[in-house]
Amino acid sequence: MLVFDALLAGALIWLAWQATHTPGLFRSVISFIVFGLLMALAWVRLEAPDIALAEAAIGAGATGALLLSALGRLAVTHEAGTPWQERPDLYFWIPAGAALLGLLTLAAWALPTPGLGDDVRRVLPDSGVANPVTAVLLNIRAFDTLLEIGVLLLATIAIWSLGRMPMPSAPAVRSPALTALGRVLFPMFVLVSAYLLWRGSHAPGGAFPAGAVVGAGGILSILAGAQPWLTGGVRGPWRILLSLGFATMLAVAWGVMALGQPFFAYPPGLAGLIVLVLELAAGLSIAMSLVALYLAGQPPDHWGPEAARR
């Protein structure tokens, strides 16, 4: 196993270097995606399956799709960029990075392994769920998660504020296989995501991976030529769905105060139900946000023939 870990660590460093220093953006992006997949493997080795799921779904999957679609929209240049051998600033950054890495290694060596895992397991019965990660994310440190779900909504608004989405939303030439595949696969994506969501209460899973899987399914069906249903206008449910996770968390945080509880303190007995509702709402918004991010701008107010022609 030690050999495997060493190989994995070496491959990660090599891929990181490739992703940042290889000439040619396409190879960089591919290196980045592979990096994400191997990173997920590293998280599995570190016995953090929740992070591995998120890393694979978001780090490699969703981010990879975003990078590739951005690459497709960039004007094609055959400039290779400055090869790293000709960049004098690296004479500063490489020693500085090596020094930091050395210090970090020394410091990490000196770390005890306290962590709060045992404390979390002790209060788990009060949290309403059996999976410690879900308990931390949606109950114990739910305020962190509130702000993080807020980041997703904020990112969508930020991208919409930059302008309308570029058209067309899918590549002009697509393989017929993809169309068929998209049709067959989308229900599978929804099924897997529902399973992940349900699992989240007692095992690795939960809103983030579930939302990422549905979001990835949505992106795939757009790639396969499906009409994106997400509109940028005020009418329709989309703005409400995009804010649903954030709004629900905020409503729960305040709503429990009406029951005489402090801010964000779930009433005992209702915790399990509240966590489930939050997971559903957050998962839906995460999926929506990922599709919205992929569209790279505010979608048109109506998806009519005139919108497609623009």
Next chain:
Amino acid sequence: MIQPESLVVLLVGLPLLGAILTFVYPRAATAVTAACAAGMLGAASGVAYAVMVGGGWSQDLGGWAPPLGIGWQVDGLSASLLLLTAIVGSAGAAHRAVEGLDQPFFWPLWLFLWGALNALFLGADLFNLYVALEVLALAAVALIAMAGGGALPAAWRYLLASLLGSTVYLMGVALLYGRYGALDLGLIAGALEPDLPSALGAGLICLGLLLKAAVFPLHFWLPSAHGRAPTVVSAALSALVVAAAWYLLVRLWFGPFAGLQGPGPDWLFGLIGTGAMLWGGLLALVQRRLKMLIAYSTVSQLGFGLLVIPLAVGAGAESAWRGAVVLVLAHGLAKAGLFLAAGSIARAHGHDRLDALGGMGAGVVLPWLALVLAGASLIGLPPSGGFLGKWWMLQGALAAGGWVWVAAILLGTLLTAVYVFRMLSVVIRPAAPVPPAGGGGLPGALPAFVLALLALGLGLAAPVLEHLLSGDAMTGGPA
């Protein structure tokens, strides 16, 4: 009687709720923002009053006590910054509403920025503070980019600098968590030992925050981002966002990292602060555009605030501490007033090139007046808040015998005076014929004028400020 704990909840929840509403129903955006602004002005005043009467407090979120849960803390420092945020946020929103630009996404972004600032001023948990910093930076980047054109590369550079700062900060948080198994500021403060993981963690966190605060020599991203952003965004960035990074640095330095204090770090921070004062001041002197001059002035004024680290230890600590906080508050009010006034003037003229601007005349009387008053506070003329802050800082420095820092403060003030006078020399020029379309008229300039008046009048509130900030020793301020 409303509990102050629920006022604090309102301060975080209200802007976030407003952000959702203004996104889903953009037609009601100004009304929603106005309601949020009124609520937050009231809540922030209430919190400040509660701290004055009963001292600071801390509260656990969700009924989970640290180390598992997340805590909030309120003391004089955070209460005064929450109030500053409410004032500048409301004034900026009012200015924006009068400008009448058709950019509906401005409002949710503005309210997100506001909510993130409030969460940051309340947070007592290293990781929660990181999340608040992220929300803050993302909202700020999007708001800068709204100006379009030359603001896009500036926003991009700000995004990269800010992400680098966050990453470095997070590395430090990871080290401290690994070392102490806690993220709560109070728990880490109680357990801190000066060993390698702690020193490296604290150093990385400080480095990240210095980058986010655009402290010399890491200020490279600030002037173009602050100078090119839409007017109200420049005001919020210079008055609040930079102050937020300063706040966090000071909060951590005198809280959890107090065990690492010593002559070495004190001198380092002091020299960085002095460098910022001088370099920012010199560059402000040579700028050709009004907004860029004001942006470089932020780099310079932040240097004053950083001197709190060498000064607020030992003799005269309390006076220097109070002085630095008041200086940051006065800078926030004055700088927001300057940017809003400059925006009104630039709109009236169609540009903000210093050599081609006309003087005070029809249509731009109020903005120029605001500029003069805010400039007076920036220099530190009595009875402004700038005067009071510098006075207290100098008292502290003299009590501690820190002659180097006395000289640095005086030199920095001299530079400030020179660049403010350079800006104000435009006032006495003959007025340019102002096109009737621009300017935004009286209502557009009113927020700037109110901010400038507040900056000027802040010095008169010395007894109140002294009372408000004196209790900080118990909740994280210098002992």
